Amino acid sequence: MKDMFIQGNEACALGAINAGARFFAGYPISPVNELSEFCSRELPKLGGIFIQMEDEIGGLAAVIGASLGGMKAFTATSGPGFSLMQENLGFAVMAEVPCVLISVQRYGLCTGVATKPGQQDIMQARWGTHGDHPIIALVPSTVQECFDLTVQAFNLSERFSSPVLVLTDAALAHLRERVIIKDEGELNIINRKTPSVSPEEYLPYSPDVNGIPTLAPYGGRHILRVTGLFHDERGFSTSNPEKCRKLLERLHSKILNHQKELPPPKYYGKDGAEIILISYGISARSAREAAERGIKKGINMGMINLQTVWPFPEEHIMNLCDQAEKIFVVELNMGQITGEVQKIFKGKAEVMPILRYDTNVITPSEILDKIESVVK
Incomplete structure (x- = not known):
């Protein structure tokens, strides 16, 4: 270390x-x-x-x-x-x-x-x-x-x-x-699985119980066929409707069914906050500072720092915002994650953007000024 x-x-x-x-x-x-x-x-x-x-x-x-x-x-x-x-x-x-x-x-x-x-x-x-x-x-x-x-x-x-x-x-x-x-x-390191069957039995895209295949490295006795086309478990291309549908669904479900393994958001601030900031990356640093200043001023607020943006952590955000009345999304664009948050809380909480897109990083003062102008 x-x-x-x-x-x-x-x-x-x-x-x-x-x-x-x-x-x-x-x-x-x-x-x-x-x-x-x-x-x-x-x-x-x-x-x-x-x-x-x-x-x-x-x-x-x-x-x-x-x-x-x-x-x-x-x-x-x-x-x-x-x-x-x-x-x-x-x-x-x-x-x-x-x-x-x-x-x-x-x-x-x-x-x-x-x-x-x-x-x-x-x-x-x-x-x-x-x-x-x-x-x-x-x-x-x-x-x-x-x-x-x-x-x-x-x-x-x-x-x-x-x-x-x-x-x-x-x-x-x-x-x-x-x-x-x-x-x-x-570190806790995950390394690649290797085939547990003989080369004759090996199917490169035969998934395990979690929907994940075991890819043998090129150069070994197990034959790995790779293509960008839709393919069957052998790796051969196919246009069979059922096989194409199942492959597409498996590609999604192998991740979506295990979202709890992805890095969850970090939460800072008061429990059950009525005002929540959501941010990520460099903007999250300013948002966290703004939340700390707001709490010192007596605002009942908290801040969610995303660590995973895709797949979007809807369940985590809903749980952390279960008592929120107003949600502010802080980002350096014209509202890309704001739109995702608005989809979740449509009709449940007011979602407002705090954006900056002029080459500069947004500041804590800008964020807090916007919040105070809305909640006072």
Whole structure:
């Protein structure tokens, strides 16, 4: 165990390495380059592999290949690079390839402002690749959580045989804080299952009782067939309506039926609060401070800090807001998570956005001013 003073990008890289990742492929892009540079130095020391690819498309493709070869593998990108990865992300979901994609969100659409923070890729994380598909997306709000949630991302990717996203932002990526770094031997690490049947009996996409297949690594005696097409348990493509329906339902249910295993929201403030703030990532830091100031002023309020945004933790939020009359959602976009919260509480509680989308991080004073203007 080490006590370190590092930035968010470095914490994510250390989380990946200490979770057992030994392969990184990616392409340079701001504001994630410190993460890639860290991996280029440290992975070879551990017998791992770092590759700078020709673009982000090749980056995720290489990660998928490394994972199918049995390695824990990851990439990191931002904005435009995340857009380029969407087709291969869909392939990883369909082929059930464990891997981790870290997206350091920057401001704006297209190339935006490369060095400024944003939280405008939340819906892209959910729906960026085409077709009905499941996805797990984690959102750290401290540098410690950059480490911790990256470790959890690898565990979840192996547990559910699925890609997992970690969404940070330009501000958190470059923020330096004290972090407790646990070594690989001190962490609870989930490693990939191996086939328990003979090569003759092996069906790569035959699920276990939890709906999760066991993928044998390429190069062994068990034959692994992989395709982005809908397929049967042997891995052969199919257009059979019943098989296609069952596969799509299984891809969703293997995660949705086990949402309790995903990192739950953190709650700060008074129990049974009438005013609740909901936030995530860098914005959650300001929201928590605003809640603490509001409580000191006598406002009956609390704050929910999301750690998982997808699948959206509806049950947790409903339970934490069971007595709320007004709910404020704080984020650096035009209301992407606000809409999800409004769906839950339609007719039950008033849901209002507190938004900022001008390249700056929202402040506690802005948040508290908005609350006081509504509740006084």
